[in-house]
Amino acid sequence: MTRDRTYANLYFDELDLVNQRGNVLDDLGAGTVGNVAVDTMQLAMDRTMSLSTTDVYAMRLAMESSGQEAQAWPTRVRETQLSAEDESLSSDEKADKAIDLLSNEPYLDMRAQINQNMLVCSQALVSKMNNRQISSANAFQVSFMHLGVSVAAFVLLTVLMCFALFRLMVRPLLRFNEKIEEGSLLPEEGAAELKVLTRTYNRVFTQNKEIQRVIKYQAEHDGLTGLLNRGAFDKLLAAFEAGDRPFALTLCDVDTFKQVNDGHGHAAGDKILKLVATLLLNAFRNVDYVCRIGGDEFAVIMVEMTTDLAYTIESKVVAINEQLADPDPDSGLPPVSLSVGVAFTDRENPGESLYKDADAALYFTKEHGRAGCTTYGDDEVVRL
Numbered sequence: 001m002t003r004d005r006t007y008a009n010l011y012f013d014e015l016d017l018v019n020q021r022g023n024v025l026d027d028l029g030a031g032t033v034g035n036v037a038v039d040t041m042q043l044a045m046d047r048t049m050s051l052s053t054t055d056v057y058a059m060r061l062a063m064e065s066s067g068q069e070a071q072a073w074p075t076r077v078r079e080t081q082l083s084a085e086d087e088s089l090s091s092d093e094k095a096d097k098a099i100d101l102l103s104n105e106p107y108l109d110m111r112a113q114i115n116q117n118m119l120v121c122s123q124a125l126v127s128k129m130n131n132r133q134i135s136s137a138n139a140f141q142v143s144f145m146h147l148g149v150s151v152a153a154f155v156l157l158t159v160l161m162c163f164a165l166f167r168l169m170v171r172p173l174l175r176f177n178e179k180i181e182e183g184s185l186l187p188e189e190g191a192a193e194l195k196v197l198t199r200t201y202n203r204v205f206t207q208n209k210e211i212q213r214v215i216k217y218q219a220e221h222d223g224l225t226g227l228l229n230r231g232a233f234d235k236l237l238a239a240f241e242a243g244d245r246p247f248a249l250t251l252c253d254v255d256t257f258k259q260v261n262d263g264h265g266h267a268a269g270d271k272i273l274k275l276v277a278t279l280l281l282n283a284f285r286n287v288d289y290v291c292r293i294g295g296d297e298f299a300v301i302m303v304e305m306t307t308d309l310a311y312t313i314e315s316k317v318v319a320i321n322e323q324l325a326d327p328d329p330d331s332g333l334p335p336v337s338l339s340v341g342v343a344f345t346d347r348e349n350p351g352e353s354l355y356k357d358a359d360a361a362l363y364f365t366k367e368h369g370r371a372g373c374t375t376y377g378d379d380e381v382v383r384l
Helices: 005-021 024-032 035-066 073-077 091-101 105-118 123-157 157-183 192-220 229-241 258-263 268-283 308-326 354-367
Strands: 249-252 290-293 298-305 338-344 375-376 381-383
Touching: 005 035, 035 073, 035 091, 105 192, 123 157, 157 192, 192 229, 229 290, 229 298, 229 354, 249 258, 249 268, 249 308, 249 354, 258 268, 268 290, 268 298, 268 308, 290 338, 308 338, 308 375, 338 354, 354 375
Parallel strands: 338 375
Antiparallel strands: 249 298, 249 338, 290 298, 375 381
Protein backbone atom coordinates (compact mmCIF):
# COMPACT_ATOMS: atom_id res chain seq x y z
CA MET A 1 0.00 0.00 0.00
CA THR A 2 2.95 2.36 0.58
CA ARG A 3 4.91 1.09 -2.45
CA ASP A 4 8.00 1.05 -0.26
CA ARG A 5 10.18 -1.86 -1.39
CA THR A 6 11.70 -2.09 2.11
CA TYR A 7 8.54 -3.88 3.19
CA ALA A 8 8.85 -6.24 0.23
CA ASN A 9 12.35 -7.26 1.37
CA LEU A 10 11.12 -7.80 4.93
CA TYR A 11 8.18 -9.80 3.61
CA PHE A 12 10.41 -12.28 1.78
CA ASP A 13 12.70 -12.59 4.80
CA GLU A 14 9.65 -13.61 6.79
CA LEU A 15 8.40 -15.91 4.01
CA ASP A 16 11.73 -17.77 4.05
CA LEU A 17 11.33 -18.17 7.80
CA VAL A 18 7.80 -19.57 7.33
CA ASN A 19 9.19 -22.13 4.88
CA GLN A 20 11.77 -23.19 7.48
CA ARG A 21 9.03 -23.53 10.09
CA GLY A 22 7.28 -26.00 7.82
CA ASN A 23 10.03 -28.53 8.65
CA VAL A 24 8.79 -28.55 12.25
CA LEU A 25 5.62 -30.36 11.18
CA ASP A 26 7.58 -33.58 10.64
CA ASP A 27 8.81 -33.44 14.24
CA LEU A 28 5.29 -32.73 15.49
CA GLY A 29 3.95 -35.74 13.60
CA ALA A 30 6.48 -37.99 15.36
CA GLY A 31 5.66 -36.54 18.79
CA THR A 32 2.56 -36.42 20.99
CA VAL A 33 0.74 -33.49 19.38
CA GLY A 34 -1.65 -35.77 17.41
CA ASN A 35 -2.53 -36.21 13.74
CA VAL A 36 -5.50 -33.80 13.81
CA ALA A 37 -3.38 -30.93 15.09
CA VAL A 38 -0.60 -31.68 12.59
CA ASP A 39 -3.01 -31.99 9.66
CA THR A 40 -4.82 -28.75 10.45
CA MET A 41 -1.56 -26.91 11.01
CA GLN A 42 -0.28 -28.26 7.65
CA LEU A 43 -3.51 -27.05 6.02
CA ALA A 44 -3.03 -23.63 7.58
CA MET A 45 0.58 -23.59 6.32
CA ASP A 46 -0.52 -24.54 2.79
CA ARG A 47 -3.16 -21.83 2.75
CA THR A 48 -0.62 -19.30 4.00
CA MET A 49 1.73 -20.16 1.16
CA SER A 50 -1.20 -19.93 -1.25
CA LEU A 51 -1.91 -16.40 -0.06
CA SER A 52 1.74 -15.50 -0.69
CA THR A 53 1.04 -15.78 -4.43
CA THR A 54 -1.53 -13.01 -4.08
CA ASP A 55 0.86 -10.98 -1.92
CA VAL A 56 3.65 -11.16 -4.49
CA TYR A 57 1.28 -10.28 -7.30
CA ALA A 58 0.13 -7.22 -5.32
CA MET A 59 3.82 -6.26 -4.84
CA ARG A 60 4.33 -6.47 -8.58
CA LEU A 61 1.40 -4.09 -9.09
CA ALA A 62 2.86 -1.79 -6.45
CA MET A 63 6.27 -1.90 -8.16
CA GLU A 64 4.68 -1.03 -11.51
CA SER A 65 2.71 1.85 -9.98
CA SER A 66 5.65 3.27 -8.01
CA GLY A 67 7.77 4.16 -11.03
CA GLN A 68 10.88 2.78 -9.30
CA GLU A 69 13.50 0.73 -11.09
CA ALA A 70 12.57 -2.92 -11.13
CA GLN A 71 16.15 -3.98 -10.28
CA ALA A 72 15.73 -2.55 -6.78
CA TRP A 73 12.86 -4.93 -5.99
CA PRO A 74 13.18 -8.57 -4.83
CA THR A 75 13.78 -11.15 -7.55
CA ARG A 76 10.48 -12.94 -7.09
CA VAL A 77 8.56 -9.68 -7.55
CA ARG A 78 10.50 -8.87 -10.71
CA GLU A 79 9.89 -12.35 -12.09
CA THR A 80 6.13 -12.19 -11.51
CA GLN A 81 4.22 -11.46 -14.70
CA LEU A 82 1.08 -9.35 -14.73
CA SER A 83 -1.94 -10.36 -16.77
CA ALA A 84 -2.51 -8.48 -20.00
CA GLU A 85 -5.50 -6.76 -18.46
CA ASP A 86 -3.55 -5.58 -15.40
CA GLU A 87 -0.55 -4.56 -17.54
CA SER A 88 -2.75 -2.08 -19.35
CA LEU A 89 -3.86 -0.34 -16.14
CA SER A 90 -2.59 3.10 -15.19
CA SER A 91 -0.26 3.56 -12.20
CA ASP A 92 -3.08 4.66 -9.90
CA GLU A 93 -5.27 1.81 -11.07
CA LYS A 94 -2.48 -0.68 -10.40
CA ALA A 95 -2.06 0.73 -6.90
CA ASP A 96 -5.81 0.43 -6.28
CA LYS A 97 -5.78 -3.11 -7.66
CA ALA A 98 -2.93 -4.06 -5.28
CA ILE A 99 -4.88 -2.71 -2.29
CA ASP A 100 -8.04 -4.51 -3.39
CA LEU A 101 -6.21 -7.85 -3.70
CA LEU A 102 -5.20 -7.65 -0.05
CA SER A 103 -8.58 -6.51 1.31
CA ASN A 104 -11.20 -8.26 -0.84
CA GLU A 105 -13.59 -10.92 0.45
CA PRO A 106 -11.83 -14.07 -0.91
CA TYR A 107 -8.48 -12.95 0.52
CA LEU A 108 -9.98 -12.17 3.93
CA ASP A 109 -12.04 -15.39 3.87
CA MET A 110 -8.86 -17.39 3.27
CA ARG A 111 -7.29 -15.71 6.29
CA ALA A 112 -10.40 -16.59 8.32
CA GLN A 113 -10.06 -20.25 7.26
CA ILE A 114 -6.45 -20.23 8.44
CA ASN A 115 -7.60 -18.94 11.85
CA GLN A 116 -10.26 -21.68 11.98
CA ASN A 117 -7.64 -24.37 11.29
CA MET A 118 -5.56 -23.14 14.20
CA LEU A 119 -8.45 -23.51 16.67
CA VAL A 120 -8.03 -27.31 16.79
CA CYS A 121 -4.35 -27.13 17.68
CA SER A 122 -3.16 -27.52 21.26
CA GLN A 123 -3.85 -24.87 23.89
CA ALA A 124 -0.14 -24.12 23.97
CA LEU A 125 -0.56 -22.59 20.50
CA VAL A 126 -3.57 -20.61 21.74
CA SER A 127 -1.39 -18.89 24.34
CA LYS A 128 1.11 -17.89 21.68
CA MET A 129 -1.71 -16.66 19.46
CA ASN A 130 -3.05 -14.51 22.28
CA ASN A 131 0.36 -12.93 22.68
CA ARG A 132 0.40 -12.15 18.96
CA GLN A 133 -3.08 -10.65 19.22
CA ILE A 134 -1.90 -8.40 22.03
CA SER A 135 1.10 -7.33 19.95
CA SER A 136 -1.18 -6.69 16.96
CA ALA A 137 -3.52 -4.61 19.11
CA ASN A 138 -0.58 -2.54 20.38
CA ALA A 139 0.66 -2.03 16.83
CA PHE A 140 -2.85 -1.04 15.80
CA GLN A 141 -2.97 1.64 18.52
CA VAL A 142 0.44 2.96 17.46
CA SER A 143 -0.73 3.13 13.84
CA PHE A 144 -3.73 5.18 14.87
CA MET A 145 -1.53 7.56 16.83
CA HIS A 146 0.71 8.07 13.81
CA LEU A 147 -2.27 8.51 11.53
CA GLY A 148 -3.78 11.04 13.93
CA VAL A 149 -0.54 13.07 13.87
CA SER A 150 -0.58 13.05 10.04
CA VAL A 151 -4.18 14.17 9.94
CA ALA A 152 -3.47 16.99 12.40
CA ALA A 153 -0.66 18.24 10.14
CA PHE A 154 -3.01 18.24 7.14
CA VAL A 155 -5.64 20.20 9.05
CA LEU A 156 -3.15 23.04 9.61
CA LEU A 157 -2.61 23.54 5.85
CA THR A 158 -5.96 25.06 4.98
CA VAL A 159 -9.29 25.89 6.56
CA LEU A 160 -11.16 24.46 3.58
CA MET A 161 -9.44 21.10 3.85
CA CYS A 162 -9.94 21.18 7.60
CA PHE A 163 -13.71 20.72 7.32
CA ALA A 164 -13.44 17.87 4.80
CA LEU A 165 -10.71 16.09 6.72
CA PHE A 166 -12.62 16.45 9.97
CA ARG A 167 -15.71 14.78 8.54
CA LEU A 168 -13.91 12.09 6.56
CA MET A 169 -10.90 11.29 8.74
CA VAL A 170 -10.59 12.99 12.13
CA ARG A 171 -14.03 12.36 13.55
CA PRO A 172 -14.14 8.68 12.47
CA LEU A 173 -10.65 8.10 13.90
CA LEU A 174 -11.63 9.63 17.23
CA ARG A 175 -14.65 7.37 17.37
CA PHE A 176 -12.52 4.40 16.35
CA ASN A 177 -10.16 5.08 19.24
CA GLU A 178 -13.07 5.27 21.68
CA LYS A 179 -14.53 2.02 20.40
CA ILE A 180 -11.16 0.28 20.59
CA GLU A 181 -10.73 1.38 24.20
CA GLU A 182 -14.26 0.19 24.94
CA GLY A 183 -13.53 -3.13 23.23
CA SER A 184 -16.44 -2.86 20.78
CA LEU A 185 -16.98 -2.87 17.02
CA LEU A 186 -16.01 0.18 14.95
CA PRO A 187 -18.71 2.23 13.21
CA GLU A 188 -18.46 2.10 9.43
CA GLU A 189 -18.04 5.75 8.47
CA GLY A 190 -15.58 8.23 7.02
CA ALA A 191 -13.48 7.88 3.88
CA ALA A 192 -13.68 4.76 1.69
CA GLU A 193 -10.27 3.56 2.90
CA LEU A 194 -11.42 3.82 6.51
CA LYS A 195 -14.57 1.86 5.71
CA VAL A 196 -12.44 -0.94 4.25
CA LEU A 197 -10.24 -0.83 7.35
CA THR A 198 -13.36 -0.84 9.57
CA ARG A 199 -14.82 -3.90 7.87
CA THR A 200 -11.53 -5.76 8.17
CA TYR A 201 -11.08 -4.80 11.82
CA ASN A 202 -14.68 -5.70 12.72
CA ARG A 203 -14.35 -9.09 11.04
CA VAL A 204 -11.12 -9.91 12.88
CA PHE A 205 -12.53 -8.51 16.15
CA THR A 206 -15.64 -10.72 15.89
CA GLN A 207 -13.54 -13.79 15.12
CA ASN A 208 -11.24 -13.10 18.06
CA LYS A 209 -14.20 -12.60 20.43
CA GLU A 210 -15.54 -15.99 19.39
CA ILE A 211 -12.13 -17.58 19.88
CA GLN A 212 -11.89 -16.08 23.38
CA ARG A 213 -15.40 -17.29 24.20
CA VAL A 214 -14.52 -20.85 23.16
CA ILE A 215 -11.24 -20.73 25.07
CA LYS A 216 -12.95 -19.40 28.22
CA TYR A 217 -15.67 -22.07 28.02
CA GLN A 218 -13.13 -24.87 27.57
CA ALA A 219 -11.07 -23.54 30.49
CA GLU A 220 -14.06 -23.52 32.88
CA HIS A 221 -16.13 -26.55 31.84
CA ASP A 222 -15.72 -30.31 31.95
CA GLY A 223 -15.43 -31.80 28.47
CA LEU A 224 -17.53 -34.92 29.20
CA THR A 225 -20.50 -33.57 31.18
CA GLY A 226 -20.46 -29.87 30.30
CA LEU A 227 -20.52 -28.97 34.02
CA LEU A 228 -18.18 -26.45 35.60
CA ASN A 229 -14.77 -28.06 36.20
CA ARG A 230 -12.51 -28.19 39.27
CA GLY A 231 -10.75 -24.93 38.42
CA ALA A 232 -14.04 -23.04 38.16
CA PHE A 233 -15.29 -24.71 41.36
CA ASP A 234 -12.22 -23.62 43.34
CA LYS A 235 -12.68 -20.01 42.20
CA LEU A 236 -16.40 -20.01 43.01
CA LEU A 237 -15.90 -21.56 46.44
CA ALA A 238 -13.18 -19.02 47.31
CA ALA A 239 -15.42 -16.15 46.17
CA PHE A 240 -18.40 -17.34 48.20
CA GLU A 241 -16.26 -17.97 51.29
CA ALA A 242 -14.91 -14.41 51.01
CA GLY A 243 -18.47 -13.02 50.93
CA ASP A 244 -21.10 -12.80 53.66
CA ARG A 245 -24.01 -14.62 51.97
CA PRO A 246 -25.01 -17.97 53.50
CA PHE A 247 -24.59 -21.01 51.27
CA ALA A 248 -24.25 -24.77 51.39
CA LEU A 249 -21.57 -27.01 49.89
CA THR A 250 -22.77 -30.43 48.73
CA LEU A 251 -20.18 -33.08 47.78
CA CYS A 252 -21.39 -36.12 45.81
CA ASP A 253 -19.66 -39.39 44.98
CA VAL A 254 -20.93 -42.15 42.66
CA ASP A 255 -20.98 -45.40 44.63
CA THR A 256 -19.24 -48.50 43.16
CA PHE A 257 -18.20 -46.49 40.10
CA LYS A 258 -14.97 -48.49 39.71
CA GLN A 259 -17.01 -51.70 39.49
CA VAL A 260 -19.13 -50.13 36.74
CA ASN A 261 -16.00 -49.33 34.71
CA ASP A 262 -14.49 -52.74 35.35
CA GLY A 263 -17.68 -54.72 34.67
CA HIS A 264 -19.37 -52.70 31.94
CA GLY A 265 -16.56 -50.70 30.36
CA HIS A 266 -15.57 -47.05 30.41
CA ALA A 267 -18.25 -46.16 27.85
CA ALA A 268 -20.92 -47.20 30.36
CA GLY A 269 -19.04 -45.27 33.05
CA ASP A 270 -19.13 -42.14 30.90
CA LYS A 271 -22.89 -42.55 30.39
CA ILE A 272 -23.36 -42.87 34.16
CA LEU A 273 -21.42 -39.63 34.72
CA LYS A 274 -23.49 -37.80 32.09
CA LEU A 275 -26.70 -39.15 33.66
CA VAL A 276 -25.64 -38.00 37.13
CA ALA A 277 -24.76 -34.57 35.74
CA THR A 278 -28.19 -34.27 34.11
CA LEU A 279 -30.02 -35.37 37.27
CA LEU A 280 -28.06 -32.88 39.41
CA LEU A 281 -28.81 -30.02 37.00
CA ASN A 282 -32.51 -30.92 36.98
CA ALA A 283 -32.73 -31.36 40.75
CA PHE A 284 -31.00 -28.17 41.86
CA ARG A 285 -31.95 -24.57 41.12
CA ASN A 286 -30.74 -22.48 38.21
CA VAL A 287 -28.94 -20.17 40.64
CA ASP A 288 -26.93 -23.07 42.11
CA TYR A 289 -23.54 -24.12 40.71
CA VAL A 290 -23.19 -27.79 39.72
CA CYS A 291 -19.57 -28.89 39.14
CA ARG A 292 -17.61 -32.03 38.32
CA ILE A 293 -14.50 -31.86 40.51
CA GLY A 294 -12.98 -35.30 39.89
CA GLY A 295 -13.48 -38.64 38.17
CA ASP A 296 -16.81 -39.59 39.79
CA GLU A 297 -16.94 -36.66 42.22
CA PHE A 298 -19.43 -33.82 41.91
CA ALA A 299 -20.09 -30.70 43.96
CA VAL A 300 -22.99 -28.27 44.22
CA ILE A 301 -22.72 -24.76 45.69
CA MET A 302 -26.23 -23.75 46.80
CA VAL A 303 -26.64 -20.02 47.34
CA GLU A 304 -28.78 -18.48 50.10
CA MET A 305 -28.97 -21.80 52.00
CA THR A 306 -29.06 -22.27 55.77
CA THR A 307 -29.23 -25.36 57.98
CA ASP A 308 -32.99 -25.08 58.47
CA LEU A 309 -33.36 -25.93 54.76
CA ALA A 310 -31.26 -29.11 54.96
CA TYR A 311 -34.33 -31.25 54.32
CA THR A 312 -34.60 -29.86 50.77
CA ILE A 313 -31.19 -31.26 49.90
CA GLU A 314 -32.11 -34.63 51.38
CA SER A 315 -35.25 -34.81 49.25
CA LYS A 316 -33.28 -34.01 46.09
CA VAL A 317 -30.73 -36.74 46.87
CA VAL A 318 -33.51 -39.29 47.55
CA ALA A 319 -35.16 -38.46 44.21
CA ILE A 320 -31.87 -38.75 42.32
CA ASN A 321 -31.00 -42.09 43.92
CA GLU A 322 -34.44 -43.45 43.03
CA GLN A 323 -33.79 -42.67 39.37
CA LEU A 324 -30.24 -44.06 39.47
CA ALA A 325 -31.47 -47.28 41.11
CA ASP A 326 -33.95 -47.90 38.29
CA PRO A 327 -32.28 -46.78 35.04
CA ASP A 328 -33.94 -47.04 31.64
CA PRO A 329 -33.69 -50.72 30.54
CA ASP A 330 -32.88 -49.63 26.99
CA SER A 331 -29.81 -47.76 28.20
CA GLY A 332 -28.09 -50.95 29.36
CA LEU A 333 -26.74 -49.11 32.41
CA PRO A 334 -26.39 -50.83 35.78
CA PRO A 335 -28.06 -49.31 38.86
CA VAL A 336 -25.82 -47.02 40.91
CA SER A 337 -26.29 -44.52 43.72
CA LEU A 338 -24.92 -41.27 45.14
CA SER A 339 -23.32 -40.75 48.52
CA VAL A 340 -23.62 -37.12 49.60
CA GLY A 341 -22.09 -34.92 52.28
CA VAL A 342 -23.33 -31.41 53.09
CA ALA A 343 -21.93 -28.52 55.11
CA PHE A 344 -23.57 -25.12 55.69
CA THR A 345 -21.82 -21.83 56.36
CA ASP A 346 -24.03 -21.30 59.44
CA ARG A 347 -23.17 -24.72 60.92
CA GLU A 348 -22.28 -24.93 64.61
CA ASN A 349 -18.81 -26.01 65.72
CA PRO A 350 -17.22 -25.68 62.26
CA GLY A 351 -14.05 -27.57 61.48
CA GLU A 352 -10.99 -26.38 59.60
CA SER A 353 -12.91 -25.45 56.42
CA LEU A 354 -16.33 -25.81 54.83
CA TYR A 355 -14.91 -28.18 52.20
CA LYS A 356 -13.33 -30.49 54.80
CA ASP A 357 -16.55 -30.54 56.84
CA ALA A 358 -18.59 -31.49 53.76
CA ASP A 359 -15.98 -34.13 52.91
CA ALA A 360 -16.21 -35.52 56.44
CA ALA A 361 -19.98 -35.78 56.04
CA LEU A 362 -19.50 -37.55 52.71
CA TYR A 363 -17.07 -40.00 54.29
CA PHE A 364 -19.65 -40.73 56.99
CA THR A 365 -22.22 -41.58 54.31
CA LYS A 366 -19.79 -43.89 52.52
CA GLU A 367 -18.95 -45.68 55.75
CA HIS A 368 -22.60 -46.11 56.80
CA GLY A 369 -24.34 -47.75 53.91
CA ARG A 370 -23.83 -45.32 51.02
CA ALA A 371 -26.77 -44.16 48.84
CA GLY A 372 -27.70 -41.39 51.23
CA CYS A 373 -27.12 -37.86 52.47
CA THR A 374 -25.29 -36.69 55.58
CA THR A 375 -24.88 -33.20 57.03
CA TYR A 376 -22.12 -31.84 59.22
CA GLY A 377 -23.77 -31.44 62.66
CA ASP A 378 -23.16 -29.68 65.96
CA ASP A 379 -20.64 -31.96 67.65
CA GLU A 380 -20.30 -34.74 65.10
CA VAL A 381 -21.45 -35.79 61.68
CA VAL A 382 -25.13 -36.72 62.09
CA ARG A 383 -27.14 -38.90 59.73
CA LEU A 384 -30.12 -37.03 58.21
